Amino acid sequence: MESLLVLHAVAAAGAPWLATRLGRASLAVLALPPAAGFCVTVWLAVRGLPVSQSRPWAPVLGLELAFRVDTLAVLMLSLVTGFGVLVLLYSVRYFSAGDDGLGRYGGAMVAFAGSMLGLVAADDLLLLYVFWELTTVFSYLLIGSDPESRLSRQAAMKALVVTTSGGLAMLAGFVVIGETAGTYRISEIVARHPDVAPVALVLVLAGALTKSALFPFSTWLPAAMAAPTPVSAYLHAAAMVKAGVYVVARLGPVFGDAALWRAVAVPFGLVTMLLGGWRALRETDLKRLLAYGTISQLGFLVALFGAGAQGAALAGVAMLLAHALFKATLFLVVGIVDRATGTREIGELSGVGRAMPWVCGAAVLAGASMAGLPPLAGFAGKEAALEALLDAPLALAGAIAGSALTAAYTLRFLWGAFAVKPGVPPRPVDATPALMLAPAALLAALGLVLAPFAPWYAGAMSGYTGTFRDPGHEVHLAAWAGFSVPLLLSAAALVAGAVLFLAREPVARLGAALGVVESSRLFWAMVRRFDRFALQATGLVQRGSVPDYLLLTLLASVGVGLFSVAYGGAPRLDVPVVGWQRPEQPVVVALVVTAAVMALRVRSAILLAIVVGLTGYGTALLFLFHGSPDLALTQFLAETLSLVVFALVLRRLPIDPARGRLRFPFRLAVGLAVGAVATGAGMVAMSARATRPVGELMGAAAEQAGIANIVSAVILDIRAWDTLGESAVLIVLTLGVTSLVFLRRTAYRIERTGTRRRDRGPHWLASTLPHGQWALAFEVAITLTFHTVLVLSVFLLFIGHSGVGGGFAGGIVAGLAITARYLAGGRNELAAAVPVHAGVLMGVGLTLTTGTALAGLLFGTAALQMLSADVAVPVVGHLHLSTGLVFDLGVYLSVVGMVQDVLRGLGAELDRQIDAETTS
Numbered sequence: 001m002e003s004l005l006v007l008h009a010v011a012a013a014g015a016p017w018l019a020t021r022l023g024r025a026s027l028a029v030l031a032l033p034p035a036a037g038f039c040v041t042v043w044l045a046v047r048g049l050p051v052s053q054s055r056p057w058a059p060v061l062g063l064e065l066a067f068r069v070d071t072l073a074v075l076m077l078s079l080v081t082g083f084g085v086l087v088l089l090y091s092v093r094y095f096s097a098g099d100d101g102l103g104r105y106g107g108a109m110v111a112f113a114g115s116m117l118g119l120v121a122a123d124d125l126l127l128l129y130v131f132w133e134l135t136t137v138f139s140y141l142l143i144g145s146d147p148e149s150r151l152s153r154q155a156a157m158k159a160l161v162v163t164t165s166g167g168l169a170m171l172a173g174f175v176v177i178g179e180t181a182g183t184y185r186i187s188e189i190v191a192r193h194p195d196v197a198p199v200a201l202v203l204v205l206a207g208a209l210t211k212s213a214l215f216p217f218s219t220w221l222p223a224a225m226a227a228p229t230p231v232s233a234y235l236h237a238a239a240m241v242k243a244g245v246y247v248v249a250r251l252g253p254v255f256g257d258a259a260l261w262r263a264v265a266v267p268f269g270l271v272t273m274l275l276g277g278w279r280a281l282r283e284t285d286l287k288r289l290l291a292y293g294t295i296s297q298l299g300f301l302v303a304l305f306g307a308g309a310q311g312a313a314l315a316g317v318a319m320l321l322a323h324a325l326f327k328a329t330l331f332l333v334v335g336i337v338d339r340a341t342g343t344r345e346i347g348e349l350s351g352v353g354r355a356m357p358w359v360c361g362a363a364v365l366a367g368a369s370m371a372g373l374p375p376l377a378g379f380a381g382k383e384a385a386l387e388a389l390l391d392a393p394l395a396l397a398g399a400i401a402g403s404a405l406t407a408a409y410t411l412r413f414l415w416g417a418f419a420v421k422p423g424v425p426p427r428p429v430d431a432t433p434a435l436m437l438a439p440a441a442l443l444a445a446l447g448l449v450l451a452p453f454a455p456w457y458a459g460a461m462s463g464y465t466g467t468f469r470d471p472g473h474e475v476h477l478a479a480w481a482g483f484s485v486p487l488l489l490s491a492a493a494l495v496a497g498a499v500l501f502l503a504r505e506p507v508a509r510l511g512a513a514l515g516v517v518e519s520s521r522l523f524w525a526m527v528r529r530f531d532r533f534a535l536q537a538t539g540l541v542q543r544g545s546v547p548d549y550l551l552l553t554l555l556a557s558v559g560v561g562l563f564s565v566a567y568g569g570a571p572r573l574d575v576p577v578v579g580w581q582r583p584e585q586p587v588v589v590a591l592v593v594t595a596a597v598m599a600l601r602v603r604s605a606i607l608l609a610i611v612v613g614l615t616g617y618g619t620a621l622l623f624l625f626h627g628s629p630d631l632a633l634t635q636f637l638a639e640t641l642s643l644v645v646f647a648l649v650l651r652r653l654p655i656d657p658a659r660g661r662l663r664f665p666f667r668l669a670v671g672l673a674v675g676a677v678a679t680g681a682g683m684v685a686m687s688a689r690a691t692r693p694v695g696e697l698m699g700a701a702a703e704q705a706g707i708a709n710i711v712s713a714v715i716l717d718i719r720a721w722d723t724l725g726e727s728a729v730l731i732v733l734t735l736g737v738t739s740l741v742f743l744r745r746t747a748y749r750i751e752r753t754g755t756r757r758r759d760r761g762p763h764w765l766a767s768t769l770p771h772g773q774w775a776l777a778f779e780v781a782i783t784l785t786f787h788t789v790l791v792l793s794v795f796l797l798f799i800g801h802s803g804v805g806g807g808f809a810g811g812i813v814a815g816l817a818i819t820a821r822y823l824a825g826g827r828n829e830l831a832a833a834v835p836v837h838a839g840v841l842m843g844v845g846l847t848l849t850t851g852t853a854l855a856g857l858l859f860g861t862a863a864l865q866m867l868s869a870d871v872a873v874p875v876v877g878h879l880h881l882s883t884g885l886v887f888d889l890g891v892y893l894s895v896v897g898m899v900q901d902v903l904r905g906l907g908a909e910l911d912r913q914i915d916a917e918t919t920s
Helices: 002-022 025-030 032-047 071-094 102-121 125-143 150-181 186-192 198-211 220-226 229-235 240-255 259-280 286-306 310-341 357-371 377-388 393-418 434-449 451-460 485-502 504-514 519-541 546-568 584-601 605-625 629-652 664-687 695-704 710-718 720-741 776-798 807-833 838-859 883-919
Strands: 051-058 063-069 868-873 877-882
Touching: 002 025, 002 032, 002 102, 025 032, 025 071, 025 102, 032 071, 032 102, 063 071, 063 102, 063 125, 071 102, 071 229, 071 240, 071 310, 071 434, 102 125, 102 229, 102 240, 125 150, 125 186, 125 220, 125 229, 125 240, 150 186, 150 198, 150 220, 150 519, 186 240, 198 240, 198 259, 220 229, 220 286, 229 240, 229 286, 229 310, 240 259, 240 286, 240 310, 259 286, 259 393, 286 310, 286 377, 286 393, 310 357, 310 377, 310 393, 310 434, 310 451, 357 377, 357 393, 357 434, 377 393, 377 434, 377 451, 377 485, 393 485, 393 504, 434 451, 485 504, 546 664, 584 605, 584 664, 605 629, 629 807, 629 883, 720 838, 720 883, 776 807, 776 883, 807 883, 838 883, 877 883
Parallel strands: none
Antiparallel strands: 051 063, 868 877
16 A cells, blocks of 8 residues: 555656656556556455555654555545546546646646545544545645636635645544544444544544535535536545545444434435535536535435444445446536537537537436436435435435435436527537547446446445444345335435426526525635734734733743643642752852843843843853753853844844833743743653653663763754754744845855955954954954864864764854954955855755765664764874764754854845945
């Protein structure tokens, strides 16, 4: 199964390339992955069911890639893969040869087919949800395949909003079910029959109802008819809309006998069947008529599977297959008619049946199956459904009424598409390509050919239907079961449907008169109201004031702490409180507290930056006293660099800390409250610890990896992916901040003033600072120490695994050396110190970190575990060379690039502006 998923993914990724070289023929090539899936499905069915496959995904979280194919999965896989092949072959002639969207369409279609394949075969609730959301994303791309069409974009957005909302609700239900059952394996949940909270059932059904477009979530499906007809034939007849039905069918053996499950699924299904069928009677667009018919049939399927009985489930699987065959056929027929005549409007089509007899024959055969005429698959399924509902009079009455509406809109479709209409001239018809007719004819014929095999089909599906605990009414699945009550009821429904069709004009006027609110207008009205509310809420909260944001965040933290204590009771605190372990600690704490209080009182921005920096230096000393020299060094370096950045910014942004300040007592109280909540939360968390702290295991893990520095072991070996992500975030943040500050970022190198070194008099550096702003002693000191500091930064890089240091610390040291050189000599000296563009440094650094991590996965055992060697270098001494060192080098270069970019944006660019203002 995993190989099939990879095959679909590769084909989807290569679809644009294929389309540029093969044109429409690329769609035939893209049909190969679904064809392979169909062959594998047949092979699995012949080999014997069920078939299971699993491998760890995220073992710590208990996630796994678990797949299982049983009889129900084989049915759905056959529809997904078989129909995928036919629709892609049909699309070869449906689209024009020069269509620019062929690659996009083909890739999204194959990706969607792969997502549906994974959804159907998933044996894990969370894995099923992953594929569920993938189908939502790819259906969004398919429905909105014409980006220039406003109608397509709106339809895609509507489908995305509705189905994603239901999917999130379903995820919550899955979590409740999985935690209650003690497993997320669907097969184990079916075997255990756990007793779950009713809210979980409602949430799961909410997701299923939205995906299958049941009332009141039906609005997205008719709008999705803006998609190309092959998309409608696949997504809305055989694949996507069946996903909700599949979830109800899959979980029916577990929850089908729950009263709440039946109370939601059966009534909503029958109401949808009636409303969809009624609305189809007044549609004039053939695709929209079929769309409402699809909604009606989906409601019928959900009602059958939601009944939770073996007989109803057997009727459900029969109708599931029959519906896919006749509805996909009719959608493909609509595509043929649309391409041949240029319209889908019933009022403009006349005499098409005479001009296209083969197409008309396929449509009549599929329509007869949809209406429930013998001896077709639709008849067998409907007879079984009516027989299964004999013990439920209300449900039976709803099914009969829905069947009558089905017969009526079937006749309306066939009459509207092919009949000769008085007063309407015959529509000119183009020739029908054989490759478009063949899939439709094949599916229509299958509805006839498969009907005699209904008894065999019932036996084959017994492996699924037998898992229902309630046997329900006995059901006989056959192409002809003789004269019986279901047959009489079916005949009555057909007669009623014929009457409704003959009275189509009054029925259409009545339907229009009863249509008080258009669902599409209601949906967009709700969206506009949500947008307006979001705008007002954003204007209220997001006022552009950083102090306000910070105050709200801090007050929210305090509020959460107080709420937890008030409603959760007094927490258990078993953590011993020690005043201090070394005499230096209380002294440093006193200095930090004093600096924090001073920060609340000072009025100068530069003094405020210095005082805040003192709190950081004090924290670094506390790290050092607690035996964390790595953290202390990083904190010292980061605080120093931050202080320089503050000073650079404050040159051009004279911030007044006193303006808009809250009163000192209030700010002090907020600070104390936040400190108390943070401290209390930490103590509560430590008191609630039930297992051994992971920190106690890190020493042994570092020793096993041959690393003397535990911090480096954590950063580069235990948390390698986190470090990679943090590096990427820092780079993006740096580029974003400096780009937002100044838009003038096109120069590869920093602009110089043109002043040569020999014209600067006694200056040691290529200083651009005016007289009175440079100090000879500072320049001399920087010149003498610059290269030494760079060597020190490289030394810290190399000893990171065996001592205090690492790529981040080394990069900051190098960055401070560059910063000092800029402060001494201005932007000319900055350009001379680092002649390489900051973007190059950050790009190379990120490439090294990402490349080494991925190389470890491809050629080693895990990320960063590919190369390791100990080398004795004369004079230098012992060196530990490893993939981690290369990773650390990438971090080093990234940090140097970030520092350079900050100095360019907030330093050199400001210098240029100041010089320009002074000159002018």
